[in-house]
Amino acid sequence: MTVRSPTDLPATGVPPTDLPATGVPATGVPAIDVPAADAGTGAGTAGGPTADTADPLHEPVLGWYLAHARDLPWRRQDASPWAVLVSEFMLQQTPVTRVLPVYAEWLARWPVPAALAAEPPGEAVRAWGRLGYPRRALRLHAAATAVVERHGGDVPSDHAELLALPGVGEYTAAAVASFAFRQRHAVLDTNVRRVLARAVSGVQYPPNATTAAERRLAQRLLPGDEATAARWAVAVMELGALVCTARAPRCDRCPIARRCAWRLAGSPAHDGPPRRGQTYAGTDRQVRGRLLAVLREATGPVAQSALDAVWDDPVQRARALDGLVADGLVEPLAAGVYRLPQGPPG
DNA sequence: TACCCGTGGAT
DNA sequence: TATCCAAGGGT
Numbered sequence: 001m002t003v004r005s006p007t008d009l010p011a012t013g014v015p016p017t018d019l020p021a022t023g024v025p026a027t028g029v030p031a032i033d034v035p036a037a038d039a040g041t042g043a044g045t046a047g048g049p050t051a052d053t054a055d056p057l058h059e060p061v062l063g064w065y066l067a068h069a070r071d072l073p074w075r076r077q078d079a080s081p082w083a084v085l086v087s088e089f090m091l092q093q094t095p096v097t098r099v100l101p102v103y104a105e106w107l108a109r110w111p112v113p114a115a116l117a118a119e120p121p122g123e124a125v126r127a128w129g130r131l132g133y134p135r136r137a138l139r140l141h142a143a144a145t146a147v148v149e150r151h152g153g154d155v156p157s158d159h160a161e162l163l164a165l166p167g168v169g170e171y172t173a174a175a176v177a178s179f180a181f182r183q184r185h186a187v188l189d190t191n192v193r194r195v196l197a198r199a200v201s202g203v204q205y206p207p208n209a210t211t212a213a214e215r216r217l218a219q220r221l222l223p224g225d226e227a228t229a230a231r232w233a234v235a236v237m238e239l240g241a242l243v244c245t246a247r248a249p250r251c252d253r254c255p256i257a258r259r260c261a262w263r264l265a266g267s268p269a270h271d272g273p274p275r276r277g278q279t280y281a282g283t284d285r286q287v288r289g290r291l292l293a294v295l296r297e298a299t300g301p302v303a304q305s306a307l308d309a310v311w312d313d314p315v316q317r318a319r320a321l322d323g324l325v326a327d328g329l330v331e332p333l334a335a336g337v338y339r340l341p342q343g344p345p346g
Numbered sequence: 347t348a349c350c351c352g353t354g355g356a357t
Numbered sequence: 358t359a360t361c362c363a364a365g366g367g368t
Contacts, residue, residue, distance in 0.1 A: 091364040098354075098363090132352030132363095139366080169366045189364045209347075237364065246362065247357075277360070280352080289352050327351090 055221050060255035065235035081155035081180035082113055088172045089140045094131055102129055113144040114153045122340025126296050139167025157181040184229035186218035191240025202261030204270040287311050287320035295340050304336035
């Protein structure tokens, strides 16, 4: 898998799979399904996509995706729902290029949920490497355990059952149901929110927190047909990731630039409350990161002295370590000795 | 709701 | 160099 930077738009664009990873095979039609937009003149065909869900944005976005989508491993036809779930955990707040190698290692080592569930949670934390937010590793291990216990080892297709898994929120539940099972869900991540904010709402950036209005908008724009809705979801996200980017959108390559409300308004600058900066240096998060890195890279238990060496302030150091223990990321083994969690998921 | 939770590349 | 930003979730 070649790692591409966002600025390196693929010209080859291996067409994204139209097939669900499991379930009913698609009919083998390689072209874009005719979006509901073109069904508008039809006389209310029973059972078909309804005209009232059509939108002028559908056809250009779906067409753009067919030509420009990245060939990512979790989008391939042979990617299982488990593979999609793993990718979604890793992609939370983490760039694609950093996920790719770790994703490959995980799927090779733990090809099914039961394989991961059979290992101590500390192994998941160690294999997480430097992806960041290591609690995700713990939750993914817990999710794998829940999949084994509640669903016989198969990642569920039901949105509510997905949502009930540890570490799975509204976005991830919708994403897995849509990407892995080709269901019709509004998949509202930071990319989609930005595209809709610009193209439809006419503002540069979406609100800091997801609003009910955004959810209604995403739902309204969803094509009526399941397969088309699933393709739309991934297409809008990809458009946000590659073209309608946060800092410097590539409007000259955008398939809906002519319809974009933000552009039509003259691309006004954001005027809402400033987005909170993420200071990092000197925070507990940095200390936690350093402490856990020591544990991750060690092959066995670690002495207190090795942890003490990574941060000068003893008060902050102790607070960070306590936090890691409270989160289940670190396990006190004996007096002054620590290790990654070996017990059952806590 | 607002805040906490890692890491590192791009600008 | 400093800031921004990345397929969020939990509390």
